[in-house]
Structures are given as structure tokens and as C-alpha cells.
Amino acid sequence: QQQVKQSPQSLIVQKGGISIINCAYENTAFDYFPWYQQFPGKGPALLIAIRPDVSEKKEGRFTISFNKSAKQFSLHIMDSQPGDSATYFCAASETYSGGGADGLTFGKGTHLIIQP
Amino acid sequence: DVKVTQSSRYLVKRTGEKVFLECVQDMDHENMFWYRQDPGLGLRLIYFSYDVKMKEKGDIPEGYSVSREKKERFSLILESASTNQTSMYLCASREGASSYEQYFGPGTRLTVT
Numbered sequence: 001q002q003q004v005k006q007s008p009q010s011l012i013v014q015k016g017g018i019s020i021i022n023c024a025y026e027n028t029a030f031d032y033f034p035w036y037q038q039f040p041g042k043g044p045a046l047l048i049a050i051r052p053d054v055s056e057k058k059e060g061r062f063t064i065s066f067n068k069s070a071k072q073f074s075l076h077i078m079d080s081q082p083g084d085s086a087t088y089f090c091a092a093s094e095t096y097s098g099g100g101a102d103g104l105t106f107g108k109g110t111h112l113i114i115q116p
Numbered sequence: 117d118v119k120v121t122q123s124s125r126y127l128v129k130r131t132g133e134k135v136f137l138e139c140v141q142d143m144d145h146e147n148m149f150w151y152r153q154d155p156g157l158g159l160r161l162i163y164f165s166y167d168v169k170m171k172e173k174g175d176i177p178e179g180y181s182v183s184r185e186k187k188e189r190f191s192l193i194l195e196s197a198s199t200n201q202t203s204m205y206l207c208a209s210r211e212g213a214s215s216y217e218q219y220f221g222p223g224t225r226l227t228v229t
Contacts, residue, residue: 006158032216043120043206043220044159089158093216103149103174104218108158 003027006090006107014115019077021110023090026071030092034104035064035075038087047088048075080114087111119143120209120221128227135194137224139207147210148190149218150174150182152203159206165190166213197228 005024013019025033034049050057050064050073057064063076077084091104123138141148146167151159151174161174163182171182179201183191190209194201204225208218 009156034216036220041222043208043222045220046217049216091159103151103161103164104159105161105175106151106159108156 003105004090004092004107006110008110009108010111010113012113012115013080015080015082017080017114019075019080019084019112019114021075021088021090021112022072023074023092023107024070024072025092027092027094027105028071029094030105031095032093033064033066033073034091035062036089036091036106038089038109044089077112080112082114082116085112085114120207120219122205122207122221122224124224125222126225126227128229129194129197130229131198133194133197133228135197135226135228137192137194137205137207137226139190139192139209139221140188141190141209141219142188143209143211143219144187145209145219146187146212148184149208149210150180150190150192151206151208152176153206153223154203162192197226199228202226202228 035047036044037047038044048059048062061078066073088110090107093104120141149164150162153159165171165184181193204223206223207221210218
């Protein structure tokens with residue numbers, strides 16, 4: 001059972017354009033939704049994350065939009081640059097009542113290419 | 117800066133061999149994780165550890181075991197390597213259960229022939 005579905009699998013955007021990657025989740029107990037960026041030969045690095053108490057979070061050119069009722073969240077990269085070319089993963093996890101948190105459940109990833 | 121290091125970047129082993137993948141973090145983090153990454157499948161959680169000597173199964177623990185004897189070190193063990201365990205293995209650490217951000221190492225690309 002795939003708990004986090006990510007689309008598209010690959011994406012090509014012109015420099016200066018907006019890159020949009022979408023994720024949908026099934027587990028309503030998820031309460032933490034990060035996006036990770038991975039460059040070739042490197043481990044994933046946290047890009048931006050959101051909790052379900054807000055509908056949008058912006059950090060520089062990166063914005064997460066969150067729709068709790070639809071169980072969907074998306075990453076928007078404004079003014080996309082060639083240096084943004086990487087693989088992006090959405091993920092989700094839940095916090096247990098005792099305060100513990102589980103490992104992350106990842107989407108399958110989006111290979112983003114920004115053309116100069 | 118948090119640093120997560122993995123003992124090998126590339127590893128080639130034969131079917132049936134016992135394989136140890138080592139991970140070390142230098143930030144006194146309580147939680148550590150092992151994931152495998154495969155094209156088109158994303159990252160999948162194998163095992164994680166809340167604290168020394170504590171371990172929990174993730175989504176795909178079959179064929180793997182782990183060891184955490186010291187806080188900074190988390191080992192993934194393939195008791196008898198098989199070709200379907202050829203993959204990129206990523207280790208991550210997290211400060212504690214009340215925090216969320218996971219810090220990843222560079223990965224070990226394991227090939228089992």
C-alpha cells in the first residue's frame with residue numbers, strides 16, 4: 001500500500017518558470033510533511049516542511065501548499081533555476097500520543113530538470 | 117553542522133555473504149534510521165532506532181537486521197546477501213522523537229553479484 005503518492009515522475013521546466021510537484025497521502029494521522037531535495041551522489045536534504053495547522057509555508061522561492069481536506073500537498077518552485085535541477089521527494093510522518101515520531105514515508109520522487 | 121557518515125560509498129559483495137553497513141553521526145542524536153533507495157520506488161524505511169540497543173522494524177525489514185551498541189553508531193546487517201538487495205542504502209539521524217528533521221548521510225551503493 002503506497003501511503004504517499006507523488007507526481008509527476010519527471011518534470012522539465014524552462015528557466016524562470018514555476019515548477020510544481022504534487023503529493024497525496026492516505027493516512028489521516030500524518031502530521032508532518034517535508035520535502036527533500038537530492039542531488040546526484042548526495043543524500044537527501046530537507047528543503048522545506050509544513051505541519052497541518054497552516055495551509056501554506058514559504059521560504060524564499062520555495063512554497064508548500066497544503067490542503068488537509070483533500071489530503072494533498074504540493075511544492076512550488078518560483079523562478080526556477082538550473083541549479084534547482086535535482087530529484088525531489090515528498091514525505092510524511094505522524095507523531096504518536098506519547099510524543100514519539102515514526103520514520104518518514106516517502107513518495108517515489110520527481111526528477112526535475114530546469115532548462116537554461 | 118550535523119554530519120552523518122557512512123563507512124563506504126561503494127560496496128560489491130557476493131551472494132550469500134554477510135554484509136555490514138556502518139553509519140556514524142556526530143550530533144548526539146537519539147534516533148537513527150536505515151532506508152534503501154531504488155529507482156522509481158523512492159526511499160523505504162528498513163529499520164530505525166530510538167536509542168541505544170533499541171530497534172523498530174520499518175516497512176521492509178525482511179532480510180536485514182540492525183545493531184546499535186553506541187549512540188553514535190547504527191549498523192545495518194545483511195545476514196546472507198541476495199541480488200535483490202542491490203540498492204542504495206541511506207542512513208539518517210534525528211535529534212529525538214519530539215523533533216522532525218532527519219539528516220541523511222551520502223549513501224552506500226551496494227551491489228550483490
